Amino acid sequence: MPDSAIETALAHWAPRMIQNGVDYNDLMATTSRTRTWADWLPQWNRAADEQAGFARQAEAEGHVRTAGQAWLRASVNRHFGKFVWMLDLDLAAEATRRSVTESHAALARLDPSGQHLEVNMPGGTAYANLRRPSGIDVPPYVVLIPGLDSTKEEFFWFEQSFLDRGMATVSLDGPGQGETGLSLPLRPDYETAAGPLLDLLAARTDLDHARIGVAGVSLGGYYAPRVAAHEPRVSAVAGISGPFCFGHMWDDLPPMTRQTFVVKSGARDDAEGRRIALTLDLTGVCRRITAPALYVTGERDRLIPWQQTQRQADETPDGTFVCFPEGNHGVSNLPSRARPMIADWMADRLGAASGRRC
The missing domain is CATH 3.40.50.1820 (Alpha/Beta hydrolase fold, catalytic domain)
Structure with missing residues (x-):
């Protein structure tokens, strides 16, 4: 069973995560493999990395809008991974910087x-x-x-x-x-x-x-x-x-x-x-x-x-x-x-x- 911090996070913020762009399937897959609060950000980084990889593949194939949508999902996945997660401030800061970069990539492709x-x-x-x-x-x-x-x-x-x-x-x-x-x-x-x-x-x-x-x-x-x-x-x-x-x-x-x-x-x-x-x-x-x-x-x-x-x-x-x-x-x-x-x-x-x- 996930620990109480994960249960609290999902109880308070799961609808918000989906409302703001976290794919429901990413939410289910990521939380199902996250057992402790310490693993929350690393697992969301994994989900974000998967979306970033998809974005690069779409870009290489000339599908710019698909890439932008994937960059957006990468950014919000990473953001919600470090959201109220204060266990490793250096890791959280790095996630902030990467989420910003991914957001810029999304905007460049979705909204000129x-x-x-x-x-x-x-x-x-x-x-x-x-x-x-x-x-x-x-x-x-x-x-x-x-x-x-x-x-x-x-x-x-x-x-x-x-x-x-x-x-x-x-x-x-x-x-x-x-x-x-x-x-x-x-x-x-x-x-x-x-x-x-x-x-x-x-x-x-x-x-x-x-x-x-x-x-x-x-x-x-x-x-x-x-x-x-x-x-x-x-x-x-x-x-x-x-x-x-x-x-x-x-x-x-x-x-x-x-x-x-x-x-x-x-x-x-x-x-x-x-x-x-x-x-x-x-x-x-x-x-x-x-x-x-x-x-x-x-x-x-x-x-x-x-x-x-x-x-x-x-x-x-x-x-x-x-x-x-x-x-x-x-x-x-x-x-x-x-x-x-x-x-x-x-x-x-x-x-x-x-x-x-x-």
């Missing part, structure tokens, strides 16, 4: 509009992926924000929901996240990354800077409203399964989630991790949001209680709360309902249909 951005921010450099919808000259755009250990490499299909509705997407790895997190620890004031990103984008003439959205998932659901409260350029914000105060749930979080927070925050131990987690607090922040805000969660969320997300909505002047009775964390078990609803709401607020066509 894709660009990798470097953002100068206090303390170092953040990284983002920009994608633009086809056939629209100057689209509005949405900054997509990952959570505690999710990354922009997880967002290809999330991005597609917005792209299909005429919005560009900019998926950001902020402090503590993905390739940015290899050198910068997480911090509660996420606007220190989002603000410089908007400054960088402001020089572009192929984006509509009067129509900017922000959307975040999980801990990104804390970051997104915080950005909206501090950044007047934001026209609409959506938070998905976000906490009001991350530290208030500390004792009820899975041990692997707490350990991940300790590592990503640069804390010395669990006690210091708790103290830092308590600084991720939206008290007095949501009241400052002037843009329309949508807060979405699931009643069966076992990581972030739905009441935490509801409090965000209650304290936001123009806040709307949607709770799916059957939904889990991130409503990732209902992607055909939640994602279109969120993207439609954002498109309506940003007037995406009015973007100038090429």
Whole structure:
């Protein structure tokens, strides 16, 4: 039997993995041969390597799109292998770098509009992926924000929901996240990354800077409203399964989630991790949001209680709360309902249909 950490990971994140591009057959084959948590990343690396090999074969045969799809599967397999896996930080960091490289290979073959951005921010450099919808000259755009250990490499299909509705997407790895997190620890004031990103984008003439959205998932659901409260350029914000105060749930979080927070925050131990987690607090922040805000969660969320997300909505002047009775964390078990609803709401607020066509 697999150990309890594997059972916890699958119970919490299996729907999310599939929603974000892990092939169901890869999930079944990989987990069936993984007996201990220590073997989780090595086995997912094996699955990613198999997809990367298939990508190279397809490329050699001239099947570029097939190669791009395989590179995408390799990237998400490797990403979810090191997701909240803190047993060997060097191995996890190498998986991060390889997942980024594989994601770049996928974008180059699947979406020629894709660009990798470097953002100068206090303390170092953040990284983002920009994608633009086809056939629209100057689209509005949405900054997509990952959570505690999710990354922009997880967002290809999330991005597609917005792209299909005429919005560009900019998926950001902020402090503590993905390739940015290899050198910068997480911090509660996420606007220190989002603000410089908007400054960088402001020089572009192929984006509509009067129509900017922000959307975040999980801990990104804390970051997104915080950005909206501090950044007047934001026209609409959506938070998905976000906490009001991350530290208030500390004792009820899975041990692997707490350990991940300790590592990503640069804390010395669990006690210091708790103290830092308590600084991720939206008290007095949501009241400052002037843009329309949508807060979405699931009643069966076992990581972030739905009441935490509801409090965000209650304290936001123009806040709307949607709770799916059957939904889990991130409503990732209902992607055909939640994602279109969120993207439609954002498109309506940003007037995406009015973007100038090429």
